[in-house]
Amino acid sequence: MRETLCQMIERFVREEPGSHFPEDGGPYFTEPLIGFAAADDPLFTQYQTVIGPFHLTPTQFAQRETPPWQPATVICWALPISEPTRRSNRAETTYPSRAWAQTRQHGEAFNAALRRQVVQFLVDAGYRALAPQLHPAWREYPESPVGIASAWSERHAAYAAGLGTFSLNDALITPRGIAHRLGSVVTDLAIAPTARPWSDHRSNCLWYREGTCGACIGRCPVGALSKQGHDKGICRGYVYGAVPEAVGERYAVTSTGCGLCQTRVPCEDRIPAGKVASPA
Template sequence: MRDTLCLMMMQFVSEEPGNRFTEDGSPYFAEPLIGFAAADDPLFAQYQEVIGPFHMTPTELVQQEAPPWRPATVICWALPISEATRRSNRTETTYPSRPWAQTRQHGEAFNATLRRRVVQFLVDAGYRALAPQLHPAWREYRDSPVGIASSWSERHAAYAAGLGTFSLNDALITPAGIAHRLGSVVTDARFAPTPRTSADHRSNCLWYREGSCGACIGRCPVGALSKEGHDKDLCREHVYGTVPEAVGEKFQVTSTGCGLCQTKVPCEGRIPAGKLPPTTTEGTGSARCQSL
């Protein structure tokens, strides 16, 4: 079942027309990284302290269903943004490139389609499933103790599933880098969790690992990044206000993203080596589906 699910997801990303630029047919995303977390992993309860009490555990989320059911697994994935799109964004200094902006809108629409496809695959196999990001219970909170947050964090779910660790700019650095889109599905199908091999939740980031780099700070055009971290309000104002107003019509999108701090940085497409290797615990978890 696990192998079949992973193969289906990889083929869907590879073959589905929704993962293609209309102009030249090139993909928005490369092969996905797939991980699994136990629905009762203590991390999900800890997130209610780290993020806020409004952040739902998988169990709380499925209690919103009629009738409610008991979750077993959170399936997570990262869709690495194509190298060509990342390359186009490296030369930008104020606004994202056109391919990056189109990936943010049309690529994320494909990501939503992938969420629905995974849910349908599981339902057809006789299980229950839902995509938290698409669920009516999903909410955004703008005045939380950690700034703008939501009732389900794809990044934190992906961390629980062993797909990467956090960075200075709050994004997740995976084995395929920091430039990606994330997704997840909660199900009562039981899959073995992917081991978390990083000993620290920030160990893939050179700044936190050894006090070097900080390249993302200089890439931010509005000063939303510093050695102290990420100013969500400044970032959001630029990404959701200034940028779409400046280039949205030109690029024929309403959601543009930015991504400057995710490109032309050492972690763009990999976990950076640095002087000190990432600290890991015992385990051999693969970022791609373990058994494939």
């Protein structure tokens, strides 16, 4: 079932019309990375301390279903952004490229469709499933102790599933880099968890691994990044305010993203080697 599920996800990303630019048929994403975490992994409980008590565990989501059920696995994926789109964004210094902005809006709409597709695939196979990001219990908490947060973090789920580690800019560095979209589904189908080969939850980031790099700091046009980390308030104000106002109409989107700190950096499409190799 694990292999069949992975093949379905890969095929959907490759063949579904919504995963391609309408103008030229080019893909928003390349082949996905897929990982699995146990629904009762202690990390999900720890997140309620690290992120906040509002962050729900897989079991808490499933218990809000009618009727309630007991989850076994969290299925996670990373959709690496295509090289042409990343290349177009490397050249930008203030606002994202048109391709990046369209990937943020239309590519994420496809990602939502993928979540629904995975849920339906599992339900049709006789299992229970839900997508936390699309669940009625999901909501944002703009005034949390860690800044803007939500009831489910796709990044933290992906970390639990062995897909990567965190970076100076708060993103996730996977073996295919930091430029991606993430998704997850909770199910009662039992699948063996993916190993987490990292020595530390930040070990793929050169800044945290050896005190070098920090390239993402210079890529941020509004100073939301520093050696101390990521200022979510400044970042969000720019990404959801100034950027759409400046280029949204021209790009024909309402959600633009930014992604400058995810391109033209050593971790754009890989785990950077640096002086001290990552355990991955």
